[in-house]
Amino acid sequence: MPKSRVRKKKVYSSPTGTSSSSADSYEPSPTWVPITAVALIVIGIGWLTLFYLSGMAYPVAAWGYWNLAVGFSCMVAALLVLSKWR
Known part of the structure; x- marks a missing residue:
């Protein structure tokens, strides 16, 4: 039975027009972001906890149940801020 040919893997080359220094251009996030x-997050959880524990x-x-919207909005805003964190 004949042996099959061994295929060589192609060497990876980066796409033309992009440079490796573009990854270095990102600056770390300011300390206020985290x-x-x-x-x-703490304000949102505290708001919801206070709302439920106070009856x-x-x-x-x-505001009634709109307090839930405020608490969850704070946490969603935290997720949006964290999406900018590098």
């Missing part, structure tokens, strides 16, 4: 994100009387009783 601090703001953690603060928004829906605090933080703003007149």
Whole structure:
């Protein structure tokens, strides 16, 4: 039985027009990005916890269930801020 030919793998070459220095052009995020994100997460969780533990009387009783929207919005905002973190 004849042996099959061994195929050589092609050597990877980067696409033309892009340089490897473009990856070095990214700067690290400012320190306020993770601090703001953690603060928004803590505020959101604290808002929701206070809302449920107070029997829906605090933080703003007149808002009713809109307090849930405020708490979850803080956490979603934290995710949006974290998407900018490098």
